[in-house]
Amino acid sequence: xxxxxxxxxxxxxxxxxxxxxxxxxxxxxxxxxxxxxxxxxxxxxxxxxxxxxxxxxxxxxxxxxxxxxxxxxxxxxxxxxxxxxxxxxxxxxxxxxxxxxxxxxxxxxxxxxxxxxxxxxxxxxxxxxxxxxxxxxxxxxxxxxxxxxxxxxxxxxxxxxxxxxxxxxxxxxxxxxxxxxxxxxxxxxxxxxxxxxxxxxxxxxxxxxxxxxxxxxxxxxxxxxxxxxxxxxxxxxxxxxxxxxxxxxxxxxxxxxxxxxxxxxxxxxxxxxxxxxxxxxxxxxxxxxxxxxxxxxxxxxxxxxxxxxxxxxxxxxxxxxxxxxxxxxxxxxxxxxxxxxx
Numbered sequence: 631x632x633x634x635x636x637x638x639x640x641x642x643x644x645x646x647x648x649x650x651x652x653x654x655x656x657x658x659x660x661x662x663x664x665x666x667x668x669x670x671x672x673x674x675x676x677x678x679x680x681x682x683x684x685x686x687x688x689x690x691x692x693x694x695x696x697x698x699x700x701x702x703x704x705x706x707x708x709x710x711x712x713x714x715x716x717x718x719x720x721x722x723x724x725x726x727x728x729x730x731x732x733x734x735x736x737x738x739x740x741x742x743x744x745x746x747x748x749x750x751x752x753x754x755x756x757x758x759x760x761x762x763x764x765x766x767x768x769x770x771x772x773x774x775x776x777x778x779x780x781x782x783x784x785x786x787x788x789x790x791x792x793x794x795x796x797x798x799x800x801x802x803x804x805x806x807x808x809x810x811x812x813x814x815x816x817x818x819x820x821x822x823x824x825x826x827x828x829x830x831x832x833x834x835x836x837x838x839x840x841x842x843x844x845x846x847x848x849x850x851x852x853x854x855x856x857x858x859x860x861x862x863x864x865x866x867x868x869x870x871x872x873x874x875x876x877x878x879x880x881x882x883x884x885x886x887x888x889x890x891x892x893x894x895x896x897x898x899x900x901x902x903x904x905x906x907x908x909x910x911x912x913x914x915x916x917x918x919x920x921x922x923x924x925x926x927x928x929x930x931x932x933x934x935x936x937x938x939x940x941x942x943x944x945x946x947x948x949x950x951x952x953x954x955x956x957x958x959x960x961x962x963x964x965x966x967x968x969x970x971x972x
Contacts, residue, residue, distance in 0.1 A: 638685040641693040645679055645700055653703045654680070654696065661699070661714045665692050668718060691721040698729055706745075707733040712936060713749055719933070725751070738782040738789075741836040746782045752934035753779060759926040760894060765887065767872075767919075768896045769912065770930025771945045773937035776896040777870050781830040784866040787892065788848070795847070797867040798827045799883070801854045801874040824851050827870060854879055863888035872897035872912040874904055880911025900952070 645651045655662050655675065662673050671684035671692045682692045695717045699709055713733065720726045728751055736745040737757055748754040753775055759766045760783050768776045784796045802823040828851060831840045843849040854875060869875070869883055872895045887893050897912040904910055919925045932949065935942040 639689050640681055640683045641689055643680045643682065643693055643696040643700065646704060650700065650703045651675060651680075653708065654699050656709070656711065656714075660711055661709065664711055664714055665695060665718065668715075691718065694721045694726045698726060701730075702733040705734055707747065708745070709733070716750060720751075737779065738786040738834060740834050741839065746779070746834070748779070749775070749936050750930075750934040752928070752930040753936070756928045756930065757783065759928050760892070763926040764892050764924055765884070765919075766894050766926045766928060767912070767915070768894060768928050768930065769899060769916075770928075770934060771898055771900060771932055771949075773935040773941040773945065774930035775934070775936050776898075776930060777826060777868070778830050778833070780868045780870070780894040780896055781827065782834055783894070784868055785831075785834055787866045793866045793890070793892070794864045795862075795866075796849045797857070797862055797865055798824075798831075798849065798851045798870070799854045799857055799868070800824055800827060800870045801872075801879065823853065827851050827868075854883060857883055857886050860886055861888045862886050862891050864890045865892075867891065867893040869893070869895045870897075873899050873902045873910050875911040876904065877909050877911045877914050880915050884915075900948075 645654065656664075662675070665671065666673055669684065669688040669692050671682055671688050673692065673696075674681045674683070680696055682689050682696070684692070695714065698717050699714065702709055717726065717729060720729050731754055732749060732751070733747045736747050738746045740746065748757045752770070756766075756768055756776075756779060760780075768780065770776055781798065784793075784798075787793045788796055800823055828840075831849070831851075835843075840849070844851065854869065865888065867887070872880070874897075875883065883895075884893070895912070895915075899910065899913055902910050902913075916927060920927075932942050932945040935945060
């Protein structure tokens, strides 16, 4: 008796045409093999459909993922193995229906024709928050697309003439007060700290176009300290690595917001590089602006990591290690609290 005949059940997923089928299967059938490997199912491609064989609930999960993949491809979207793995995780948790709007509307289309779309539910909430609010804080771990999506949304606003300029800023923490001792002009001094912002721009636009926009001051890439004394009207402002902004710097930046302006503040509060004893403005602002109308806080987790699959595991491992490391301190604190109450 064949493996298929021994299978508990089967589900057929219709596919409109051969071109769509190729996109769903992936390069050398990598998407198909990923689902089969992760779920222990067997998937056979037939003319006009994909048939999934195996035990319940694995067959149902695979079918739900394939149906979502068909929907994405029919809308003109593309999928990577990481996207397929994310959809599979949603199916396992019973949340696949929430993915209907993922990979759908492009935030921005690059000069090379690549569609930039939200790829996780957290990213989708992030994009929606920026559409609806003038000030958005995106707080999350490395690899969740905080900076990249912010720059993409800024370029989209510029392209649609919603704003006339873009301001990209970062604290140059390590440089501190020693910038004057470094060789070169101010741009050469702070360039290493601004490089990730340039990288995002070059991923989204042609290199020469980026240079022209910077020369015309349509796009400014500046250290946080150089925002002081300015007001940004008709602008899209992105403050990156905001966990390294002090309380005073955070207040200064937020009060730069002018008319017809939008600001996105991104940061990872697990990676603060400020000197010991100096409070992070990003940590503090969560309490200060809590509940203020027009302000949104979006939190991205390891579930929203869109880099190499190992990055998600690394983030989770560090998070678990931090909790174990602080557990004795918390336990001591609780015991102390008990004694105080007595």
